[in-house]
Amino acid sequence: MVSGLTVSERRLALVIAGLIAVCGLAMAIVGRNDLIGAHGFIVLAFSLGVIALVATRYLDPEPPEDRLSQYYDDPTKAGIVLAMIWAVIGMFFGVWVAALLAWPDLTFDAAWASFGRLRPVHTSGVIFGFGGNALIATSLHVLQRTSRARLPDQFSPWFVLIGYNLFCVLAASGYFMGVTQSKEYAEPEWYADLWLVIVWVVYFLIYIRTLQRRKEPHIYVANWYYMAFILVVAILHIVNNLAVPVSLGHAKSYSLFSGVQDAMTQWWYGHNAVAFFLTAGFLGMMYYYLPKRAGRPIFSYRLSIISFWGITFMYMWAGSHHLHYTALPQWVQTLGMTFSIVLLVPSWASAGNALATLNGAWHKVRDDATLRFMMVAAVFYGLSTFEGSFMAIRAVNSLSHYTDWTIGHVHAGALGWVAMITFGSLYALVPWMWKQERIYSPALVEVHFWLALIGTIIYVFAMWNSGIIQGLMWRTYNDSGTLAYSFIDSLVAMRPYYIARTVGGLFFFAGAVVASYNIWMTIRMSRRAEAAGRDTVDVPASAALVPGE
Amino acid sequence: MPNFHRKLERSAIGFVLAIVGVSAIGGFVEIAPLFTIHETVEQAPDMRVYTPLEVAGRNIYIREGCYACHSQMIRTLRDEVERYGPFSLAVESQYDHPMLWGSKRTGPDLARVGGKYSDAWQVAHLINPRDVVPQSVMPRYAWLKRNGLKTDDLGLHLAAQRRVGVPYTDDMIANAGADAYGQANPDSPYASGVTARYGEATNVRAFDGSAGRLTEMDALVAYLQVLGRLTDAAQKTAAAQE
Numbered sequence: 130m131v132s133g134l135t136v137s138e139r140r141l142a143l144v145i146a147g148l149i150a151v152c153g154l155a156m157a158i159v160g161r162n163d164l165i166g167a168h169g170f171i172v173l174a175f176s177l178g179v180i181a182l183v184a185t186r187y188l189d190p191e192p193p194e195d196r197l198s199q200y201y202d203d204p205t206k207a208g209i210v211l212a213m214i215w216a217v218i219g220m221f222f223g224v225w226v227a228a229l230l231a232w233p234d235l236t237f238d239a240a241w242a243s244f245g246r247l248r249p250v251h252t253s254g255v256i257f258g259f260g261g262n263a264l265i266a267t268s269l270h271v272l273q274r275t276s277r278a279r280l281p282d283q284f285s286p287w288f289v290l291i292g293y294n295l296f297c298v299l300a301a302s303g304y305f306m307g308v309t310q311s312k313e314y315a316e317p318e319w320y321a322d323l324w325l326v327i328v329w330v331v332y333f334l335i336y337i338r339t340l341q342r343r344k345e346p347h348i349y350v351a352n353w354y355y356m357a358f359i360l361v362v363a364i365l366h367i368v369n370n371l372a373v374p375v376s377l378g379h380a381k382s383y384s385l386f387s388g389v390q391d392a393m394t395q396w397w398y399g400h401n402a403v404a405f406f407l408t409a410g411f412l413g414m415m416y417y418y419l420p421k422r423a424g425r426p427i428f429s430y431r432l433s434i435i436s437f438w439g440i441t442f443m444y445m446w447a448g449s450h451h452l453h454y455t456a457l458p459q460w461v462q463t464l465g466m467t468f469s470i471v472l473l474v475p476s477w478a479s480a481g482n483a484l485a486t487l488n489g490a491w492h493k494v495r496d497d498a499t500l501r502f503m504m505v506a507a508v509f510y511g512l513s514t515f516e517g518s519f520m521a522i523r524a525v526n527s528l529s530h531y532t533d534w535t536i537g538h539v540h541a542g543a544l545g546w547v548a549m550i551t552f553g554s555l556y557a558l559v560p561w562m563w564k565q566e567r568i569y570s571p572a573l574v575e576v577h578f579w580l581a582l583i584g585t586i587i588y589v590f591a592m593w594n595s596g597i598i599q600g601l602m603w604r605t606y607n608d609s610g611t612l613a614y615s616f617i618d619s620l621v622a623m624r625p626y627y628i629a630r631t632v633g634g635l636f637f638f639a640g641a642v643v644a645s646y647n648i649w650m651t652i653r654m655s656r657r658a659e660a661a662g663r664d665t666v667d668v669p670a671s672a673a674l675v676p677g678e
Numbered sequence: 679m680p681n682f683h684r685k686l687e688r689s690a691i692g693f694v695l696a697i698v699g700v701s702a703i704g705g706f707v708e709i710a711p712l713f714t715i716h717e718t719v720e721q722a723p724d725m726r727v728y729t730p731l732e733v734a735g736r737n738i739y740i741r742e743g744c745y746a747c748h749s750q751m752i753r754t755l756r757d758e759v760e761r762y763g764p765f766s767l768a769v770e771s772q773y774d775h776p777m778l779w780g781s782k783r784t785g786p787d788l789a790r791v792g793g794k795y796s797d798a799w800q801v802a803h804l805i806n807p808r809d810v811v812p813q814s815v816m817p818r819y820a821w822l823k824r825n826g827l828k829t830d831d832l833g834l835h836l837a838a839q840r841r842v843g844v845p846y847t848d849d850m851i852a853n854a855g856a857d858a859y860g861q862a863n864p865d866s867p868y869a870s871g872v873t874a875r876y877g878e879a880t881n882v883r884a885f886d887g888s889a890g891r892l893t894e895m896d897a898l899v900a901y902l903q904v905l906g907r908l909t910d911a912a913q914k915t916a917a918a919q920e
Contacts (some may be wrong), residue, residue, distance in 0.1 A: 230784065233808070233815040243817040245743020307741035312776055340690035347687040353697075360694060361701045368705075375831065375838045381737065383838050388771035389719060390712045392779050397705050434683050441697055445704030454753035455779065456768035458718055461708050468704070527755055531783040604757040612760055616786045621813050 130203045131186035133196070138284045142183045145288065149295075150176035156320070164306050165320065165380040168299055175295050200273045204286035206562050208266025209555060210652075211294055212259050213645045216548075218301075219254025220638040226251050227631040231624060241305040249304045249316045255543065256314065256406065258297045263551045264410040265290055265332070268355045270558060271417045272336060275352060276343030285335050292328040296321055308380045312395050314402050315369050319382040322370040329366070333359050350433045354413035357441050361405040369398035389456055396451035404444035407542065408510075411550050412440075412479055418554040419503045420486055423493060428485035432478045439475025443468045450521035453530065462523070469521030473514060480511035498571065498578040502553030505582060509545025513538060528604070533626070534596025537589050544585040544637055552581065552644055559648050565658075569650035577640045577647070584636030587629060595626035720769040722911040727773055727844055728904070729876050730832040730854040731861040735901025737835075738894055739778070742819065749780030750789040750905065763790035763906065764916035770909060773844045785816055790906035797885050800899045822894040823886055829855040850875055862896040863889050879907075 131139065153176060156169030229235055229244045236242045269286055273279060280286055299321040303309065309316040317325075336359060340348060372382035386394050420427050427433060449457060449465030484507050487494055494504050516538050520529050529535060556574055560567055568574060602619040606612060686692055712718050728736060739745070752758050754765045766789050771777045795803070799810065804822060807814035832854035836846045850857070853871055860868025864882045866889075873880050881903055886895035906912070 229817070230815050233817060236817050238818065238820055240742075240821055243742065243819070245746050245817070248743060248746045304743075309740060309743065310776065311740040311743070311745055311778065313781060337690055337694065347684065348690060348693060353693065356694065357697050357701070360697050364698070364702065364705075373838050373841045375834050379831070379834070381835070383835075383842050384776040385842050387773060387775045387843065388777050389768040390709070391775065391777045392771075393709055393712055395776070397709060431680060434680070438700060442700045442703070445701050446708065447704075449708060451781065452779075454755055455751050456766050456771075458712070458715070461712070464708060527753070530753075531749055531781070535782065603761070604755075606757075612757060616761070617811065617813050620815065627815075 130207065131183050132189040133192050133201075133203055134183075134283050134287075136187075136191055138282070139183055139187050141284050142287070143180060143187070146176045146179040146183065150180065159378040160380070161378075163379050163381075164303070164308050165318075165378060167306060168303065168308070168320070168380065171298065171302055172295070175298065179291060197279065199279070200270075201280045201283055201286070202270065202273075202562055203283075204290050205266045205270045205558075208262050208269070208290050209559060209562065209648065211290070212262035212266060212551070212555070213641075213648055215254055215258025215262055215297065216641045217638075217645055219251055219256075219259050220634070220641050222247055222251040222254055224631060224634045224638050227627070227634045231627040231631055240307070246304050246307060249309060250301050252314060253297065253300045253304070253316065255548075256402075257300065260407065260410070260547060260551070261293060261297070262290075263555065264355075264358065264406075264414070265293060267414050267418070267554055267558065268358075268410075269335070270562075271349075271351050271355065271413065272339050275345065275349035275417065276339055277345055278339055278342040280335060281338040281342060285331050289328055289332045289335065292324070292331075296325045296328060299324070303380070310370070310372065310382065310384065312369065312384070312398070314399055315366070315395070318380050319370070319372050319374050320380075322366065322372075326363070326367060329359065329363050333363070349417075350427065350430075350437065351413045351417040353437050354409045354416065357437070358405050358410035358413065361401065361409070361441070361445075365398045365401050365405070369394050389458075392452055392455070393449060393457060393461065397445070397448035400448035400451060401444055403542070404440065404447075407547050408444075409440065411547050414554045415479075415483055415503065415507065415550050418550075418557050419483055419500075419507070422497070422500050422503065422553070422557045423487055423490040425486055425490055428482050428488070432482040436475040436478035436482065439472070439478065443472045443475065447472055447521065450526065451530075453523050453526040466521050466523055470518050473518040476514035476518075477511055480507050480514070483507035483510075498574040499553055499556040499568075501578055502549050502556065502581075505578075506546050506549035506553060509541060509549065509585070513542040513546060516541065528600040529596060532596040532599040533592045533623070534600065537592025537596055540585070540592065541589045544581070544588060548637075549581060549585075552577065552640075555644075555648065559651050563652055563655035565651055565655055569647050569654055573643055573647045577643045580636050580640035580643065584633045584638075584640060587633030587636065589633075591626040591629035591633060595623045595630075598622055598626075718768060719772055720767050720911060720915075722767075722769045722909040725769060725772070725909040725911070726877055726880075727846060727850075728908075729861055729872060729880060729900070730829070730836060730850075730858040731897050731900045732904050733835055733839070734827055734829070734832060734858060734894075735897035735899070736778075738822070738898045739901060744788075745778045745780045747782060747784035747816070748786070748788045749783050750777075750787065751779035752787055752789050758787070759916075762787045764912040767912050767915060769911055770906070773839075773908075775839060775842050775844070788902070788905055792903045792905040792907040797883060797899055797903065798887060800902055801886055801895060804895065804898065819898075822898055825894040827858070827892040827894050827897050829858045829892065832858055847875075858897075859892055861900060862886070862892055865889065 150173055153169050153172030157166050160166035160169055226244055226247050300317040308318050310318055371385040374382040384391055446468035447465055449461045450469045453462050487504055494500050519525055556568055599619050602614040752762045752766045759765055803810045804819045806818045807816040833851045836851045836854050840846045856868045857872045860866055861872045861882050862885055869882050872882055885899040886893050
């Protein structure tokens with residue numbers, strides 16, 4: 130892949146990686162008495178690895194000129210592989226933390242393996258590692274196809290992909306060591322946050338530069354979502370992570386805001402990380418791969434518009450529903466609840482648009498597990514957005530908040546929607562990228578589909594049960610007017626559901642392993658075909674799918 | 679609308695600006711007033727800041743991810759107030775950078791756990807929760823008692839907190855390390871400085887059960903024992919409502 134870079138791009142890569150290595154060294158020296166020093170070494174090792182990779186191919190001949198008449202897909206391929214690696218890592222830790230709640234001593238006597246440190250490894254691993262890499266990989270693919278333009282250069286997509294993974298490595302390794310800001314889904318400390326800002330700016334520039342070069346007059350709907358994802362995540366990330374470090378030699382920082390203002394900022398961030406990372410980005414995926422795979426145009430252009438601007442406008446008001454009945458002023462709670470309920474309209478517009486697009490292709494959904502992944506994803510998207518609006522109602526929230534119901538809701542979205550649309554999209558994308566007629570084994574896609582679906586259902590039902598039981602036990606009174614159950618009573622009642630949840634997670638994790646194997650074998654198929662000098666199937670650089678009216 | 683939108687779709691920059699503008703409104707309307715409307719945070723003149731030892735303990739609470747299983751926010755619901763105590767006020771976390779309100783109660787709320795148990799119970803519970811509560815699923819934190827506490831940079835920590843608005847004095851910052859030691863060593867010459875700077879009501883005890891060496895356990899237990907006790911504004915509010 131390095132030999133696809135021009136010599137000047139290789140030189141640029143060496144210079145930038147060298148600069149980052151120097152930063153790593155500086156962190157290691159200044160922070161030698163602190164955990165930031167360990168992160169300095171990780172940055173140093175990471176960048177030396179990149180340098181070694183580029184250096185071994187530095188003297189290869191220049192890539193052929195005709196590359197400029199083709200799309201640039203190498204970063205997408207690497208992103209797919211990275212996404213699958215993170216999927217396996219993140220889901221493995223998910224199963225582990227789930228098991229810890231049933232068998233708490235599965236943690237040895239090791240600090241790094243205790244629940245509080247492993248949980249963010251799971252959440253960041255799946256959201257940022259798996260989800261983020263999948264978003265970067267697919268967005269670069271979709272962007273080029275729907276703009277009918279090649280990426281503006283070959284260096285910056287690599288910078289984004291590799292830089293982003295450096296961020297993920299810093300995040301995960303930090304949690305093991307105890308480096309965290311404690312803000313959920315924004316745990317990485319100040320230096321990792323600053324680094325992500327740089328990466329993100331370059332990502333945005335790739336997008337805008339490619340759009341400027343587009344040969345399609347209109348920007349396709351998938352790109353609206355990818356752009357909203359990039360832009361709004363930047364805003365959220367910067368505002369929520371404002372903090373003052375103890376010193377340049379300390380990993381620890383103190384957030385700029387405190388108490389109620391900090392809580393509101395955090396959940397404005399937290400809820401919109403769900404909205405713009407886990408929803409907008411993946412809707413971008415859905416709006417391209419689903420119609421493509423089904424061979425049908427998007428059902429309604431108007432619905433796309435309504436749903437896009439509805440989501441972009443309304444989600445940002447909804448975060449305060451995480452703070453019902455707390456010390457947050459009531460007027461903010463009420464605003465949050467109101468917008469959360471209205472949000473159902475644009476959400477269902479998207480889910481409906483996706484399902485209506487499949488109308489007329491149901492026989493394909495029946496026969497093709499890849500398309501079925503996407504269909505089920507759209508259904509779960511509709512279900513979990515309905516559930517979300519419902520749970521934002523104050524009276525419902527008084528029961529559901531703080532309980533496993535929230536966890537169940539999140540996983541209906543994360544497993545049922547985010548992961549399913551990603552697997553569906555990747556199964557469609559992988560054969561195109563590696564120029565194969567089909568994935569290595571369609572039968573294994575079918576197996577994966579059922580593992581994923583069964584796992585999700587077990588998980589979500591277990592958490593609904595435990596959450597509602599928990600919520601009811603906490604608020605039940607005796608005839609004599611005292612609380613009927615102690616906290617421990619409710620804890621004991623959870624145990625069977627915690628075991629069931631672990632089993633559900635195990636199914637889902639097994640599915641991800643099967644998927645990784647299948648994708649890996651497809652890549653090998655293509656390598657073998659190349660080695661044998663056989664012509665790989667040439668997939669025509671397909672034109673953009675124009676939204677239908 | 680479709681016609682207008684078709685035009686918008688032809689301009690990448692226009693689209694970017696539209697997304698930023700449309701998405702920024704909600705957060706701005708909901709967050710900015712929280713800093714300017716005075717009723718948002720109640721007045722509590724008796725509110726004290728965390729001592730250096732409690733700050734260190736709080737940082738361990740963050741490091742270990744206790745917030746993943748414990749909330750520190752009692753809602754204004756009858757059953758919560760009866761189970762955990764008076765509902766939480768905004769002022770109680772006004773020096774919490776960041777706040778630790780939490781989102782999940784795998785374990786009970788801790789907003790008012792200070793003083794609920796003895797130090798010895800807390801230490802035994804943290805070393806192995808199942809020794810004290812057999813059904814517990816909380817992790818063991820035995821290493822906290824083995825790890826010495828780092829105190830040489832506590833002054834820097836207080837100074838950083840002052841930069842974000844916590845009213846630490848120069849005196850507090852200069853004596854941070856000594857105060858941390860003194861708070862867990864009541865018989866040492868450093869103990870009196872702690873109460874002089876942070877008030878007579880400050881807990882000065884060998885939190886982990888043994889004086890002398892300062893451990894992470896000292897810090898964490900000192901923090902747990904002060905939860906809900908920095909001000910009695912919540913108790914006063916509850917009494918006024920009776």
